[in-house]
Amino acid sequence: GAGVSQSPSNKVTEKGKDVELRCDPISGHTALYWYRQRLGQGLEFLIYFQGNSAPDKSGLPSDRFSAERTGESVSTLTIQRTQQEDSAVYLCASSLVGGGNEKLFFGSGTQLSVL
Amino acid sequence: ELKVEQNPLFLSMQEGKNYTIYCNYSTTSDRLYWYRQDPGKSLESLFVLLSNGAVKQEGRLMASLDTKARLSTLHITAAVHDLSATYFCAGRLDGGGSQGNLIFGKGTKLSVKP
Incomplete structure (x- = not known):
């Protein structure tokens, strides 16, 4: 597609349930990022994938959070046993690597509400 | 650890006025x-600044980078209502292990009033 696509755009879930968020990066972009943005706050880094390298998981807040990426395509972010503090917008971004620019292109995000 | 601080966090300005948003970062950042x-x-990406002294301009916005002072500025000239938005700066560790990890500031919420 022309841009980064995320689904669903909105997700309401009950505390304790698992959720899965999906990100389709721009075709050809080898780098993929997940960020979390709480209401009125900045972006909090979660995880970064680059090609076949081991992902940088240093931003994942707990072991309830995990993410996978198939090759250089779709990524899924899974949150197990959701808590109310997980409520936020989850943003995915992709970029090319190399060339000195590496501008990130963001998706529209998934608004997660945990009741 | 790279920390990025923006100020002000909130900015209300009148149309036609000039103002600057500041972005300080705590350690070397390669962009x-x-x-x-x-x-x-x-x-939405506005600017990528790659080196000391870099200056980029688009419309009423101009961004600059001083790597020695660890400071970037976003200057707004003759503000118009359409510029009302939240502006974020982000840095990336210079040669750090997390090559891809951008660290964002908290954002500056700009409101331009007639």
Whole structure:
């Protein structure tokens, strides 16, 4: 597609349930990022994938959070046993690597509400 | 650890006025990014600054980078209402292990009033 696509755009879930968020990066972009943005706050880094390298998981807040990426395509972010503090917008971004620019292109995000 | 601080966090200005948003970062960063976010929308890339002294301009916005002072500025000239948005700066560790990880500031919420 022309841009980064995320689904669903909105997700309401009950505390304790698992959720899965999906990100389709721009075709050809080898780098993929997940960020979390709480209401009125900045972006909090979660995880970064680059090609076949081991992902940088240093931003994942707990072991309830995990993410996978198939090759250089779709990524899924899974949150197990959701808590109310997980409520936020989850943003995915992709970029090319190399060339000195590496501008990130963001998706529209998934608004997660945990009741 | 790279920390990025923006100020002010909130800025209300009148149309036609000039102002500057500041972005300080705590350790060497090999590039500095500016993004814009409209309410309810995702982030849009504005500028990527790659080296000391870099200056980029688009329309009423001009961004600069001083790596020695660890400071980037976003200058707004003759503000118009359409510039109302939240502006984020982000840095990336210089040669750090997390090559891809951008660290964002908290954002500056700009409101331009007639």
